[in-house]
Amino acid sequence: MNRTKPNPKTMRTKRHFQPEQVLALGFLVAIMAGSLLLMLPVCAADGHSVGLMGAVFTATSAVCVTGLNIVDIGLGYSTLGHVVILILIQMGGLGFMIFATLGMVALGRRISLRSRVLIRDSMNQSSLSGLIRITKWTSVLVVLIETLGACLLMIRFIPTYGVGKGIWFSFFHSISAFCNAGFDLLGNFTSFVPLQNDPLVVATLSGIIICGSMGFVVFIELINKPFQRGKLTLHTKLVLLVTGILLFGGTALFAVLEWNNPNTLGGMSPGNKLLNALFQSTTCRTAGFCAVDQLALTDSSKLLSCVLMFIGASPASTGGGVKTTTFVMLLLMMATVIRGKEDHVLMKKRIARDTVSRAVTIVLIVMGAIIGCTMIISVIESDRDFNMIDLLFEVTSAVTTTGLSSIGSGNLSAPSQLILILLMYLGRVGPLTLGFAFAKRLNNAAQNRIHYPEENIMIG
Numbered sequence: 443m444n445r446t447k448p449n450p451k452t453m454r455t456k457r458h459f460q461p462e463q464v465l466a467l468g469f470l471v472a473i474m475a476g477s478l479l480l481m482l483p484v485c486a487a488d489g490h491s492v493g494l495m496g497a498v499f500t501a502t503s504a505v506c507v508t509g510l511n512i513v514d515i516g517l518g519y520s521t522l523g524h525v526v527i528l529i530l531i532q533m534g535g536l537g538f539m540i541f542a543t544l545g546m547v548a549l550g551r552r553i554s555l556r557s558r559v560l561i562r563d564s565m566n567q568s569s570l571s572g573l574i575r576i577t578k579w580t581s582v583l584v585v586l587i588e589t590l591g592a593c594l595l596m597i598r599f600i601p602t603y604g605v606g607k608g609i610w611f612s613f614f615h616s617i618s619a620f621c622n623a624g625f626d627l628l629g630n631f632t633s634f635v636p637l638q639n640d641p642l643v644v645a646t647l648s649g650i651i652i653c654g655s656m657g658f659v660v661f662i663e664l665i666n667k668p669f670q671r672g673k674l675t676l677h678t679k680l681v682l683l684v685t686g687i688l689l690f691g692g693t694a695l696f697a698v699l700e701w702n703n704p705n706t707l708g709g710m711s712p713g714n715k716l717l718n719a720l721f722q723s724t725t726c727r728t729a730g731f732c733a734v735d736q737l738a739l740t741d742s743s744k745l746l747s748c749v750l751m752f753i754g755a756s757p758a759s760t761g762g763g764v765k766t767t768t769f770v771m772l773l774l775m776m777a778t779v780i781r782g783k784e785d786h787v788l789m790k791k792r793i794a795r796d797t798v799s800r801a802v803t804i805v806l807i808v809m810g811a812i813i814g815c816t817m818i819i820s821v822i823e824s825d826r827d828f829n830m831i832d833l834l835f836e837v838t839s840a841v842t843t844t845g846l847s848s849i850g851s852g853n854l855s856a857p858s859q860l861i862l863i864l865l866m867y868l869g870r871v872g873p874l875t876l877g878f879a880f881a882k883r884l885n886n887a888a889q890n891r892i893h894y895p896e897e898n899i900m901i902g
Contacts, residue, residue: 476501476530485523504530506870509624509730509845512852516629535621535760580658591616591650619650622761624730624845638733651729655755681756684766692723705738726750728761730845737848751844762843771801807873840865
């Protein structure tokens with residue numbers, strides 16, 4: 443019997459990128475495309491290109507919804523440049539997979555199983571069911587919140603800047619606030635410090651930022667709650683509880699620490715002091731806007747800001763940080779060990795060990811990145827008169843995609859700015875996603891069944 447030799451070419455299996463790799467590469471492609479566009483002279487206010495570093499830094503900050511900048515956004519870019527930046531912000535805030543899904547739905551294209559897996563991972567979901575419905579709900583919810591916020595801002599911006607510019611400013615800042623991006627068009631790197639005594643602007647921006655940092659799934663569940671029976675999920679309860687504690691706890695601490703500081707809250711009325719303390723507590727949840735001079739904050743307030751930036755927003759939101767629920771998992775693990783329990787129990791629900799392990803991993807990676815990069819930048823900038831707390835503030839702001847700056851990213855040298863670019867990318871993609879994307883994962887079942895001898899080591 444004749445047997446034909448198999449053709450190696452036909453035996454090759456088609457290689458597919460893993461979901462983590464697609465997400466990591468997707469954000470990278472968006473940054474590269476945005477950089478090329480922002481380098482064009484037509485995108486610059488004076489008709490001269492902002493240069494490679496300026497364009498890459500801005501594009502990375504926009505896609506990663508951070509807000510750090512080395513180019514004055516309000517004065518350095520033209521209207522076309524502002525439009526490009528706004529598109530990058532919206533894409534980065536919602537995720538490029540949601541953008542692609544909405545496009546396929548609009549064209550009547552079928553959403554494949556592979557695309558659904560990517561959507562699930564990009565939105566931090568655990569199930570494939572109902573993803574398209576959640577995506578549609580999310581897009582509608584985003585448009586409604588951003589439009590409502592813009593309408594409120596128009597009350598102040600139209601009388602100040604005129605109809606056309608006032609409407610444009612209102613929508614730009616509303617979208618930037620909801621996406622927790624922190625980009626503003628006011629110019630001179632002042633953010634909203636000139637409007638710190640305007641309760642309408644400060645309160646509106648605070649509300650929009652909070653909405654963006656809560657998480658799309660939480661909002662959808664709260665909207666559907668009146669039409670469904672049953673209690674809120676544990677995730678939603680945690681998000682609401684921790685968000686409230688961080689917001690009002692941070693407000694109280696900032697008010698105490700800055701109440702008599704003449705360079706921040708000291709010269710305001712008591713009502714404006716509390717409102718601006720709330721805004722500082724809110725914007726530290728990865729928003730990037732500021733209503734008081736960050737350099738003028740006391741060292742205690744800067745350290746408190748770093749803590750709030752580190753915790754950040756909630757999962758499946760437009761914000762960054764290690765996330766509120768991740769921080770709760772870390773506290774839960776500590777409580778479980780101290781009480782000598784085996785199971786991680788929270789609100790009479792047992793939490794999977796894998797969830798707690800992932801939370802610890804994320805916290806350790808981000809902490810390592812902050813400490814390591816702060817040390818490196820301090821060495822690079824050793825000949826400059828920068829305080830260590832300000833460098834820590836800058837690095838924490840970058841890796842948590844917050845966008846607050848006390849010393850100004852443009853005042854750092856090019857190597858330090860490159861480190862900030864890498865940190866912003868790490869913070870937006872996520873440390874675990876980026877790790878899974880580039881690490882070689884063992885899929886051999888036989889390898890996974892190997893158990894090595896156990897041995898104890900001393901700790902503590």
